[in-house]
Amino acid sequence: MINQVYRLVSARQFEITYKDSSIHSDYIVVRPTHLSICAADQRYYTGTRGEEAMATKLPMALIHEGIGDIVYDPAGEYKPGTRVVMIPNTPVEQDEIIAENYLRSSKFRSSGFDGFMQDYIFLERDRLIALPEHINVHVAAFTELITIAMHSLARFEAKAHSRRQTFGVWGDGNLGYITALLLKKKYKESKVVVAGKTPFKLNNFSFADEVYNINQLPADLKFDHAFECVGSIGSQYAINQIIDHIIPEGTISILGVSEYPVEINTRMILEKGITLIGSSRSGYHDFKNTVDFLACNQEVVDYLETLIGSVHEVKSIQDIIDAFEKDLTTSWGKTVMEWNI
Incomplete structure (x- = not known):
């Protein structure tokens, strides 16, 4: 069958390409x-990813967050129309120690490998998870972002000490919101403190125990562990603030992505015996755990509906451009494309 792929060929310019794909295979x-739409997609779309990356990775179909309906399953395990979340990480090997999302050989959609902006996606059987019928589809569209927070919590569980009375979350954006929400739900007896810089965004964190502007932190603010969800150059200031306020021997989970190296106070990391945990992307088990968690916690899904920033029906390339441009001006939440092209 001929599959249409909608690829970014240069900043703000998409073109349709055609790919011959066979349904006589093991792919679903x-x-x-x-x-x-993710911030990483926007960096490619606007051309701010960097000349070298743009030159080596384009043309490429964007988007690594999405859901869809099964059209054909050669094994007959899934019925046509079954709604699934698609897993963008695509490993080509297994390692008994290194997780699939950290293997350097793994491919990741919309990062040098065509993303989900296609008519049809051909997936290995372990690259999708069936979704519960009742879930909000606009929330389900950014399941991948939720799995990143879920993955960071799994790494935290494996590496942090057992005292978990208070958590600090730095970042008032989408990832900070999701991470703080999951922490509050999974550690019901713990206090969750959120620090950010934008008042109207912080107003959305109604579930948090305490919310502070980063410029007005109490001198006596303390917590056992922290999660940095700021990214970019702001992560430098966030990590250093966390180091100042964290209780000795706590862990700092770093989730924010920065295009450039940042400076952090290593002297106090040593003096306090702080453990840094890096987390990036996610794999099959993170998706499975996230879908199971959302299926059993409707109130979490209700909170996540707050992150639906705007929804755009896409029937043409111009609609794609309009959605990306609108996303650039959206100050809160996720932009979702209803893919009817």
Whole structure:
């Protein structure tokens, strides 16, 4: 069958390419229905990813957050129309120590490997998870972002000490919101403190125990562990603030992505015996755990609906451009494309 792929060829310019794909294979064929725009997609779209990356990775179909309906399953395990979340990480090997999302050989959609902006996606059987029928599809569209927070919590569980009375979360954006929400739900008896810089965004963290502006932190603010969800150059200031306030021997989980090296106070990391935990992307088990968690916690899904910033029906390339441009001006939440092209 001929599959249409909508690739970014240069900043703000998409083109349709055609790819001959066979359904006579072991791949499950999925028709994307709802796609969510990520900040990483925007860096490619606007051309701010860097000249070298743009030159080596384009042309490329964007988007690594999305859901779709199964069109064809050669094994007959899934019925046509079954709604699934698609897993963008694509490992080509296994390692008994290194997780699939940290293997340097793994491919990741919309990062040098075509993403979900296609008519049909051909997936290995372990690259999708069936979704519960009742879940909000616009929330489900950014399941991948939720799995990143879920993955960081799994790494925290494996590496941090057992005292978990208070958590600090730095960042008032989408990832900070999700991480703080999951912490509050999973550690019900613990206090969750959120620090950010934008008042109207912080107002959305109604579930948190305490919310502070980063310029007005109490001198006596303390917590056992922290999660940095700021990214970019701001992560430098966030990590150093966390180091100042964290109780000795706590862990700092770093989730924010920065294009450039940042300076952090290593002297106090040593003096306090702080453990830094890096977390990036996610794998099959993170998706499975996230879907199971959301299926059993409708109130979490209700809170996540707050992150639906805008929804755009896409029927043409111009609609794709309009959605990306609108996303650039959206100050809160995720932009979701209803993929009807």
